[in-house]
Amino acid sequence: MKHYMSFFYALLLSFLLAACTGRKQDMLSLFASIDKAEIFKLDIETDSIRNPYLMECAEGKLFFANMNYSSLISVFDLSSGKHTGDFLTRGEGPEETLFVSNLAGCGGKLSVFDSDKQKVVFYHITKDSLAKSSCIELQNDTSFLFSTFNCLPLDAGRIAATGLTKEHRIVLLDGHGVPYQAFGDYPGARAKASGVENGFAYQGFMVYQPDKEVLAIGSSFGESVLFYDLRKVETPALLKEHTCAVPQYRNTSDKQSQSVAFGQDNIMGFLSLKASEQYCIGLYNGHKRVGMEYGGDKLLLFDWNGSPVKCLQLDQTYEQMAYDEQGNRVILLGLDKVTGEYKVTAVQI
Numbered sequence: 001m002k003h004y005m006s007f008f009y010a011l012l013l014s015f016l017l018a019a020c021t022g023r024k025q026d027m028l029s030l031f032a033s034i035d036k037a038e039i040f041k042l043d044i045e046t047d048s049i050r051n052p053y054l055m056e057c058a059e060g061k062l063f064f065a066n067m068n069y070s071s072l073i074s075v076f077d078l079s080s081g082k083h084t085g086d087f088l089t090r091g092e093g094p095e096e097t098l099f100v101s102n103l104a105g106c107g108g109k110l111s112v113f114d115s116d117k118q119k120v121v122f123y124h125i126t127k128d129s130l131a132k133s134s135c136i137e138l139q140n141d142t143s144f145l146f147s148t149f150n151c152l153p154l155d156a157g158r159i160a161a162t163g164l165t166k167e168h169r170i171v172l173l174d175g176h177g178v179p180y181q182a183f184g185d186y187p188g189a190r191a192k193a194s195g196v197e198n199g200f201a202y203q204g205f206m207v208y209q210p211d212k213e214v215l216a217i218g219s220s221f222g223e224s225v226l227f228y229d230l231r232k233v234e235t236p237a238l239l240k241e242h243t244c245a246v247p248q249y250r251n252t253s254d255k256q257s258q259s260v261a262f263g264q265d266n267i268m269g270f271l272s273l274k275a276s277e278q279y280c281i282g283l284y285n286g287h288k289r290v291g292m293e294y295g296g297d298k299l300l301l302f303d304w305n306g307s308p309v310k311c312l313q314l315d316q317t318y319e320q321m322a323y324d325e326q327g328n329r330v331i332l333l334g335l336d337k338v339t340g341e342y343k344v345t346a347v348q349i
Contacts, residue, residue, distance in 0.1 A: 027223040027244050027269075027286055027300065030308040037299065037312035037347045042331065044344040048083035050074055055272075055320035055333055058105030059125040062322060062331065062344075065100040072100050073112070075130070078324065078331075087130045088112065095132075097121075102150050105325075109133055111153045118148060120159065120177070136177045144179035145171045146196065152206045154230070160206055160215055164199040164258075170206075170217065170228075172236075183236040184217070187224045188246035200260045201247040207275040212304045214239065216280045218270035221247035221262060223286065225270065227306035240306025245269075264288065271296045274323035274330070276349060279303065281330060283321040295319045299330060299347065312347065323349075 028034065044062070052064035052074070061084070062076040071086035088097045098116035105111075109122045110130065118138040123130040136159070138148055149163035151173070159173040168182035186198040193201075204219040208230075215236075218225040223244040229237045248263035268285035271294075275281070280303075283296040295317035301309045318334035330347045 025244050026267075027225075027242065027284065028298070028311060029244075030242060031300070031311040034298070034311045034313050037314050039315050040346045040348070042078075042344045042346050043081040044076055045081055045083045046342040046344065048074065048076070049333075049342045052320060052333065054100060054103050055322045055331075056103035056105060056110070057322035057324045057331055058110055059108060060326060061125060063103055063110060064320075064333075065103055072097050073103075073130070078327075084128060102152060104152055106153045113148075113151050115149060120151060120153060122153075136175065138173065138177040139179070141179045142166065144182050147199075149199065149203060150206065152208060154208050154215070155210060158230075160208070162199070162203070162206065162217070165195040167195060169198070169202065170215070170236075181233075181236075184226065184228065184238070187219070187226065187241060187243040188222075193251075196258050197251050197253070197260060200258070201249050205270055205273040207273040207280060209275050209277070209280070209304050211277070214280075214304045216273060216275075216302070216306075218273045218282055219247070220269055220271070221249070221266055223267055223269050225273075225280075225282065225302070225306075227280070227302070227304070242306070242308070268294075268296075270300075271319070272321040274321060276323055276325070276328065279309065279349065280306075281321070281323060281349065283318060283332075293317075295334065296321075301349070314347075315345075318345075 050066040050069050053067050054065035056063045060078050064074045070090050072088040074086050075084045077084050097114045101115035102113040112121050120136045122133040124133050146164040148161045151161040153159050157175045161171045169184040169186050171179050172181045173179050186202050189198050206217045208215050213231045215228045226241045227239040229239050245267045248266040249260040252259050252261045268289045270282045272283040279301040282300040284298045284300045285296040297314045297317045299312040318332040320333040322331045332345050336343045
């Protein structure tokens with residue numbers, strides 16, 4: 001039986017558990033009903049799947065970021081289900097990658113964010129390989145951002161970044177990786193908490209709908225998702241916020257390191273967010289984490305005004321999610337409950 005997939009950030013593998021909270025409502029109460037999702041199994045060469053912690057779909061291909069492998073990305077062709085190759089060598093060399101923190105399809109390319117090297121590399125997606133196109137090195141400016149955990153290219157001139165920030169939650173960088181604007185508050189953040197403390201506590205995922213110019217950000221700890229209108233560059237505006245539970249943690253920072261430890265009653269929130277033309281789609285947990293269990297068994301769909309549309313109950317827990325634009329379907333990666341082997345399924349949206 002293959003072991004459970006590694007947690008999506010190596011930084012969080014050592015986090016402890018310890019505190020408590022109550023909730024007036026949960027995220028599921030936003031939806032009128034919970035409908036059963038119709039699940040289709042996909043014919044993918046699952047024996048060639050390594051130990052993925054990130055998943056993305058672009059240009060008819062599935063991309064997996066691998067934990068603890070010399071090749072960081074594995075590629076599968078969706079139409080044939082074949083494993084077409086492994087790419088990106090792990091290492092400190094100029095053409096190597098240390099740690100992939102985000103994968104995103106972007107204008108026919110694949111963007112790869114290396115949080116250790118603090119750079120975004122764009123790759124052309126060809127039939128049989130990935131070809132490097134361009135690279136943006138992030139210029140962390142302590143007036144905005146101390147360290148970037150996650151970043152998402154929005155268009156040719158803008159990148160959204162989160163991490164250890166000075167004040168606001170999200171920082172916009174230009175096409176050269178230079179921070180120029182920060183916006184967004186941490187939902188329910190502790191009044192005296194620093195940007196560093198909040199940055200650790202409110203890690204999560206961002207997605208962007210380019211036609212509507214809306215950015216959504218969902219928290220992995222606690223239950224929270226926020227939507228921002230980015231049409232006015234000078235004044236990003238909050239469209240909608242749904243915060244049902246905030247992260248429960250204690251600050252464990254000392255002179256040598258900075259971190260937080262999450263409590264036993266901390267709610268696991270979104271495991272992934274993806275964008276379709278109609279929906280912001282979240283793979284969602286909504287429960288306290290027990291041991292090494294990881295995954296979500298529901299899909300939450302919001303429109304791009306931030307309004308809840310529908311909740312789909314999955315047949316089991318899944319660890320990763322991608323959105324196939326060509327097929328208008330969500331693709332899910334999980335472990336078969338009987339064999340313990342990987343399986344790949346799809347839900348039509």
